[in-house]
Amino acid sequence: MTPVVHVEDLRAVAGGTVLLDGVSFALAAGRVLALVGASGSGKTTTGLALLGEHAPGVVVTGRVSVAGRVGFVPQHPSSVLNPVRRIGGVFREIAAARGGQHLVATALRRARVPEELLRRFPHQLSGGQQQRVVLAQALVGDPAVLVADEPTTGQDPITRAEVVDELAAVVAQGVAVVLLTHDLDVVRALADEVVVLRGGRVVEAGPADDVLTRPRQEYTRALVAAQPRVTVPSEAPDTVPRLEVRDLTATHRRATVLHGVDVAVGAGECLAVVGRSGSGKTTLARCVAGLHESRTGDVLLDGRGLARSLRRRSSADLAAVQYVFQDARGSFDEHRSVLDQVARTAVRLRGTSTSDARRGALDALAGVGLDECTAARRPAGLSGGELQRAALVRALLARPDVVVCDEITSGLDTLTQAALLDQLADLRAAHGCALVLISHDLGVVARLADRVAVLHEGRVVEAGPARAVLGSPTHPVTTGLLGSAGRRTEEKRK
Known part of the structure; x- marks a missing residue:
C-alpha cells in the first residue's frame, strides 16, 4: 500500500541538545501507528513535524511527506474549546471559513456528534463528548492523517473506551492516525504499528502485537513490564482514622456537586477515590485540602476539625495536609528555579533556614x-x-500527615509512573502518612489502595476495602469502570 505518511531521517536540534536523531517510519491509509516512549523521548517533536510545526529555537531537518491534510486532536480538548461559546456557533464559523456547511455536517457525522450537543457550552459536555467535538473539528476538510496527542490522558475507563471507539470508527473510514501516547492499553486496542522512541532515537519498531508481546529490546520490555494491572489487592487491617470526611456537601456555582460524602483513611493507609469524570472526585480532594470553601460538613484530622479555607488554617495544619496537583507544570512559577520552589516549603511551613531547606531539597530530589x-x-x-516528582518532593518536605494526590500519574510513561508509585509506597511505609489518591487508573489503584470509594454524581455509591470493591463490586458504576478498564486486545478493531 502507498503510504500517506512518510518520515525519513527526521532530526531536530535545540541549541546543543538533540531532540530527534534519524527517526523514520511510514503509514498507510486506514492504519494506526503509535509512538511510545518516556517523557522527552521525542514523541511530541515528531508529531509537530507532521503538522509542519516545531517549538521555538528547534531546527528540524529530514523528510516529512504527507499525502493530504493533517488534522490534530490535542491532549486536553477543553484547552481548544471556547468556554463562552456554544458548540454550534463555533462550527458555523468554521463552515463559513472553510466554504460550506456540508463539510461541517460530514465531520459531525463522522465523529458521531449528536445534534443536541451543538446547543451546549463546553463545560456542559463530558470529557468524552469534548473529545468527540474536537475530533469533529479536526475532521473538517477531510484530512488524510490525524495526529492524536495523548487523547485518553486523564479520562476515566468508560470515557477512555468511548474515545478509543471514536478513533477506531474514523480509522475504519480510511483515515490514518499517528497516536502519541503513554497508555499501552490504548496502543493494544488501536495500533497496527508501534515505534518506540528513547532519547530521540527509534529503539524498536514493528507490528503492535509483536512489539508489545514479544519485545526485542530491554527498554521496550521495561516499558511493558512497568504497566500496572488491575489485580485484587490483599486484605487491609482496620486502623484508626487519621483523616475523616463526614457528611460533606459541596456546591459550585449554586450547583451541588457533593452530597453527604463520608470517607476515612488511617495512618499509613491509601484511600483511592475513583469514578467517572465529573463525579466530584477533585472537589472532594480540594475540600480536604482547604481549596474549596463552598461546603458544609466536617473534615477531621486525628479527630480535630480543619478550617474550610487555607487562609484560616494554621501553619501546622497547612503542613499537615499537602496537595499534589495533576498539572504539575501549572503548579510551579515559570520564572523561578524548581529547586528554590521545592525548598520554599520547608522555609514557609517548618521554619527551616534557607540554606538547610536547600540542602534538604537537594537530598530529597x-x-x-x-x-x-x-x-x-x-x-x-x-x-x-x-x-x-519535584511536586511530590515539595509536598513531602512539609512532613505532612496527609498527602492528597490528584491524578498525578496521568500522562506519565510506565517507567516514570512506576518510580512515582514506588516513592508513594515508601512514603507510607517510612512515615505513616495517609494518602488520598484520586485516579482514573484502576491498575494504579489496585497497586496502592487499601480502601476504595466510588463516586457517582457526587455521591459515594460503593466503598470499602480495596479487595472487596475491586474483587466483588456491587454497584453498576464500579462494574462499568472495571469492565472498561479490562478491555484488551481481543476487543481490538477488526
Missing part, C-alpha cells in the same frame, strides 16, 4: 533521580515526569 543541575532549571527545562 536526588532520591527521586533529579540532580542539582536539573533542579536548578526553571520548570520549562524539565519534563512532565520530572516536574511531577
Whole structure:
C-alpha cells in the first residue's frame, strides 16, 4: 500500500541538545501507528513535524511527506474549546471559513456528534463528548492523517473506551492516525504499528502485537513490564482514622456537586477515590485540602476539625495536609528555579533556614533521580515526569500527615509512573502518612489502595476495602469502570 505518511531521517536540534536523531517510519491509509516512549523521548517533536510545526529555537531537518491534510486532536480538548461559546456557533464559523456547511455536517457525522450537543457550552459536555467535538473539528476538510496527542490522558475507563471507539470508527473510514501516547492499553486496542522512541532515537519498531508481546529490546520490555494491572489487592487491617470526611456537601456555582460524602483513611493507609469524570472526585480532594470553601460538613484530622479555607488554617495544619496537583507544570512559577520552589516549603511551613531547606531539597530530589543541575532549571527545562516528582518532593518536605494526590500519574510513561508509585509506597511505609489518591487508573489503584470509594454524581455509591470493591463490586458504576478498564486486545478493531 502507498503510504500517506512518510518520515525519513527526521532530526531536530535545540541549541546543543538533540531532540530527534534519524527517526523514520511510514503509514498507510486506514492504519494506526503509535509512538511510545518516556517523557522527552521525542514523541511530541515528531508529531509537530507532521503538522509542519516545531517549538521555538528547534531546527528540524529530514523528510516529512504527507499525502493530504493533517488534522490534530490535542491532549486536553477543553484547552481548544471556547468556554463562552456554544458548540454550534463555533462550527458555523468554521463552515463559513472553510466554504460550506456540508463539510461541517460530514465531520459531525463522522465523529458521531449528536445534534443536541451543538446547543451546549463546553463545560456542559463530558470529557468524552469534548473529545468527540474536537475530533469533529479536526475532521473538517477531510484530512488524510490525524495526529492524536495523548487523547485518553486523564479520562476515566468508560470515557477512555468511548474515545478509543471514536478513533477506531474514523480509522475504519480510511483515515490514518499517528497516536502519541503513554497508555499501552490504548496502543493494544488501536495500533497496527508501534515505534518506540528513547532519547530521540527509534529503539524498536514493528507490528503492535509483536512489539508489545514479544519485545526485542530491554527498554521496550521495561516499558511493558512497568504497566500496572488491575489485580485484587490483599486484605487491609482496620486502623484508626487519621483523616475523616463526614457528611460533606459541596456546591459550585449554586450547583451541588457533593452530597453527604463520608470517607476515612488511617495512618499509613491509601484511600483511592475513583469514578467517572465529573463525579466530584477533585472537589472532594480540594475540600480536604482547604481549596474549596463552598461546603458544609466536617473534615477531621486525628479527630480535630480543619478550617474550610487555607487562609484560616494554621501553619501546622497547612503542613499537615499537602496537595499534589495533576498539572504539575501549572503548579510551579515559570520564572523561578524548581529547586528554590521545592525548598520554599520547608522555609514557609517548618521554619527551616534557607540554606538547610536547600540542602534538604537537594537530598530529597536526588532520591527521586533529579540532580542539582536539573533542579536548578526553571520548570520549562524539565519534563512532565520530572516536574511531577519535584511536586511530590515539595509536598513531602512539609512532613505532612496527609498527602492528597490528584491524578498525578496521568500522562506519565510506565517507567516514570512506576518510580512515582514506588516513592508513594515508601512514603507510607517510612512515615505513616495517609494518602488520598484520586485516579482514573484502576491498575494504579489496585497497586496502592487499601480502601476504595466510588463516586457517582457526587455521591459515594460503593466503598470499602480495596479487595472487596475491586474483587466483588456491587454497584453498576464500579462494574462499568472495571469492565472498561479490562478491555484488551481481543476487543481490538477488526
